[in-house]
Structure formats: C-alpha cells, structure tokens
Amino acid sequence: MVAGDAGVSVGRTRAYLGQCRVADVRRCRERFGGVTLQGLGGLKIARYLERAGDLDGVDLDPAVYRSRPAKVSNQLTLPGMDCAPFDWIMAQAELGLPVIRTAGTRIRAGRIDELKAELSQDYPVDVTVVLALDTGWLGRRHIDSLEEELRAADRDVSVLLAAPFNPVDSQRKIEALRRVLRWASDAGRTLELLRTDLTGLPAVFEGAAVAAIGFSTSTRHVGVPFAARQRDAFNRRRRSPLVFVPRLLHWQRANVLGNLAPWDGAGVTHCDCPVCTGSGRDLLRFDTPPEDSPVDEVREHDELALAGVIRQIMAAEDPAAELKFRRVNAVHRARSVASSLNVALDDPPAWLDSWE
Ligand SMILES: [Zn+2]
Structure with a gap:
C-alpha cells in the first residue's frame, strides 16, 4: 500500500485475467501495473514467464472455489501418477510469488462452520486466505457473523464475491462491504478484492490493499448458475458487446449506446x-450487427480506457475526491440522458451512486 496525500493508505488496482495468453498478460501488466492470473491456465503461464525471467507484477488466484481439494489436472502430472490434491501453496511458493493465496472455497451464505474451517487452516508459509463468499454474506442476516469471524481469525484474506450478476447490487451490500474494509483497515490486515469490477476502486481508498479488476463479466465476480429465464434474457443481450464508457464509469451494451445516435452520443460516448x-470516432461505432462486432477493437478500447481512467484518478492530488467527482458526474449524466432524451440506458451499478 502507498500513503495517499490525506495520510490514508491507498491500495493498488491490477488486472484480473481469466483465460488468456502470454501476450495478454504482458500487455495488461504494462497497462495496469500488475496482473492476477486464474487457475491452472494461469499457473502454466506464470511458469512460462518465470522461465523467461519475466514474472514481475504477476500473481495467481488458484480459483478452485470448491469445498474439496481439486484434483490435479492431467496437464500437470505424469500419466499414471496418482491424482493427489494439487498443492497450490507449494506451486506459488516455488515460483517465488510475492503473495501466496490459498486454493479457496466457495462458501454459501451462513455456513459459518465452513468459514471458520477455511480461516483456521494452517499453512507452512505466509498466505492470504481466499474466501469466495456468496453475496448473501453481505446481507443483513450474515454480515455480523462474517465480520466476527474475520476479527476472530485475524488473518490476511482475499475476498471474491459470488452471485449470478453483480454481487454488490444494493446500498445495503455496499455498506456491508465497507464494514469488512473497515475491519481490515482497523486490524491492520491485508484485504484483497479479487475478480471484482470497479467497486474495487472506492474499496482501495477504504482499506482494500488490492483490487484485481476484470474486463469481462466472467472475471468481475464468481458466477453462479442462474435460472433458465434469466439465461435467455442474458444470452439475447450479450449478442451486443459490453463497452466501457469512461464518462459513465461503467459498462453499457453497444446496442444500448446506439440509442444515443440521434444525439451524436449526447456527450456520453466520447472517449479519449x-x-x-486514432479511429477519429466515438463509442457509437461499436453498435454493429453482432456478426460484424469488432471484438479486438472493443477489447483494446476497454483496456486502454479503463487503464486511463484509473491512472487519471490515482494521479489526482486527492484521488478519493477525484473518484467521487467523477461518480457524481457519471450518475448525473446518465440521469439527464434518461430524463431529457427519454433514452433508457442500463442502470448504473450500485457503487456509483450509493457509496457515500
Ligand atoms: Zn476508447
């Protein structure tokens, strides 16, 4: 953590990558200052980079999230060998990674025994305990026990939140998340938010040491299965790509942004x-028929625009105030588009206007 101007320690943001290639890792590391890789695929890449002497700024989320140890992948064992539980701790230690994370377990809301068990396990080296928590832990019924167990365990933790969609989707959950952040800050414990979205941005000003932010819906939280009806709606919508909109500080579907075309984007779709x-055009260009979607260009824009926004906020004299200023502007902009132009954009995520 680094000390901010206000004397409050400010955590760091980094990129969280799911399935990816070595080139993605190098590119995102340069843009975001650090990259967290996921699972066995991530481990393979980390091992490759280590052999190349190029592992700086890279770490791992084992991303197992199961209650039993994962079996070793065939890719990592010799044929015929026993499939002993894979030792993620040793694998990370051998790479010399600066942070070693436990394999983690997805813990359903209210399963206090499972939470206790995860938090009380001993390891041969210093670790941060991965907790993949169902979002219900942030609800009224469970937040007290969560906080109590974290306090009792007094360990460094890496928190991931599991939900079908945005796990921090209400004021109440934001307040609960902030309680957890306050615990870490008061206890002097390292708390990481892994596989998160831009909710991680205000979090690094309030006690999170790290926010590893994903660029795709599947790397912004731990997904859980959802109902068939939700699945249909989701699949219909996903045909148009999600595009990061710097002026709104969140992602919108390209076809939804397209509704702003009669007003030339209404000042919303501008991007620097x-x-x-380089293209001389704004985000409206991404509203194309699905088969023509410029996937690579959307990805380039997403990474560069998001990295730019984070860099500008962090470089401000008072980053927390700068973020708040941008949040207020973003919400105001979205509301005025909805009311004065009668164009319905997708609702902004809760953190934008409920993190007070
Ligand atoms: Zn752009």
Missing part, C-alpha cells in the same frame, strides 16, 4: 483512449 482517438 488512444484507439478511439
């Missing part, structure tokens, strides 16, 4: 990132 500036 190098790929947009």
Whole structure:
C-alpha cells in the first residue's frame, strides 16, 4: 500500500485475467501495473514467464472455489501418477510469488462452520486466505457473523464475491462491504478484492490493499448458475458487446449506446483512449450487427480506457475526491440522458451512486 496525500493508505488496482495468453498478460501488466492470473491456465503461464525471467507484477488466484481439494489436472502430472490434491501453496511458493493465496472455497451464505474451517487452516508459509463468499454474506442476516469471524481469525484474506450478476447490487451490500474494509483497515490486515469490477476502486481508498479488476463479466465476480429465464434474457443481450464508457464509469451494451445516435452520443460516448482517438470516432461505432462486432477493437478500447481512467484518478492530488467527482458526474449524466432524451440506458451499478 502507498500513503495517499490525506495520510490514508491507498491500495493498488491490477488486472484480473481469466483465460488468456502470454501476450495478454504482458500487455495488461504494462497497462495496469500488475496482473492476477486464474487457475491452472494461469499457473502454466506464470511458469512460462518465470522461465523467461519475466514474472514481475504477476500473481495467481488458484480459483478452485470448491469445498474439496481439486484434483490435479492431467496437464500437470505424469500419466499414471496418482491424482493427489494439487498443492497450490507449494506451486506459488516455488515460483517465488510475492503473495501466496490459498486454493479457496466457495462458501454459501451462513455456513459459518465452513468459514471458520477455511480461516483456521494452517499453512507452512505466509498466505492470504481466499474466501469466495456468496453475496448473501453481505446481507443483513450474515454480515455480523462474517465480520466476527474475520476479527476472530485475524488473518490476511482475499475476498471474491459470488452471485449470478453483480454481487454488490444494493446500498445495503455496499455498506456491508465497507464494514469488512473497515475491519481490515482497523486490524491492520491485508484485504484483497479479487475478480471484482470497479467497486474495487472506492474499496482501495477504504482499506482494500488490492483490487484485481476484470474486463469481462466472467472475471468481475464468481458466477453462479442462474435460472433458465434469466439465461435467455442474458444470452439475447450479450449478442451486443459490453463497452466501457469512461464518462459513465461503467459498462453499457453497444446496442444500448446506439440509442444515443440521434444525439451524436449526447456527450456520453466520447472517449479519449488512444484507439478511439486514432479511429477519429466515438463509442457509437461499436453498435454493429453482432456478426460484424469488432471484438479486438472493443477489447483494446476497454483496456486502454479503463487503464486511463484509473491512472487519471490515482494521479489526482486527492484521488478519493477525484473518484467521487467523477461518480457524481457519471450518475448525473446518465440521469439527464434518461430524463431529457427519454433514452433508457442500463442502470448504473450500485457503487456509483450509493457509496457515500
Ligand atoms: Zn476508447
């Protein structure tokens, strides 16, 4: 953590990558200052980078999230060998990673025994305990016990939140998350938010040491199965790509942004990132028929625009105040588009206007 101007320690943001290639890791590390890789695929890449002497700024989320130890993948064992539980701690220690995370377990809301068990396990080296918590832990019924167990365990933790969609989708859950952040801050414990979205941004000003932010819906929280009806709606919508909108500080579907075309984007779709500036066009260009979607260009824009926004906020004299200023503007902009132009954008995520 680094000391901010206000004397409050400010955590760091980094990129969280799911399935990816070595080139993605190197590119995102340069853009975001650090990368967290996921699971066995991530481990393979980390091992490759280590052999190349190029592992700086890279760490791992084992991402097992199961109540039993994961079996070893065939790719990592010799044929015919027993499939002993894979030792994630040793694998990370051998790489010399600066932070070693436990394999983690997805813990359903209210399963206090499972939470206790995870938090009380001993390891041969210093670790941060991965907790993949169902979002219900942030609800009224369970937040007290969560806080109590964290306090009793007094360990460094890496928290991931599991839900079908955005796990921090209400004022109440934001307040609960902030209680957890306050615990870490008061206890002097390291708390990481892994596999998160931009909710991680205000969190690093309030006690999170790290926020590892994903660029796709599947790397912004731990997904859990959802109902068939939700699945249908989800699949219909996902045909149009999600695009990060710097002026709204969140993602919108390209076809939804397209509704702003009669007003030339109404000031919402402007972007200063190098790929947009280079193209001489704004985000409306991404509203295309699904088969023509410029996937690579959307990805380039997403990474560059998001990295740019984070960099500008962190470089401000008072980063927390800068973030708040941008949040207020983003919410105001979205509301005025909805009311004066009668264009319905997707609702902004709760953190934007409920993190007070
Ligand atoms: Zn852009």
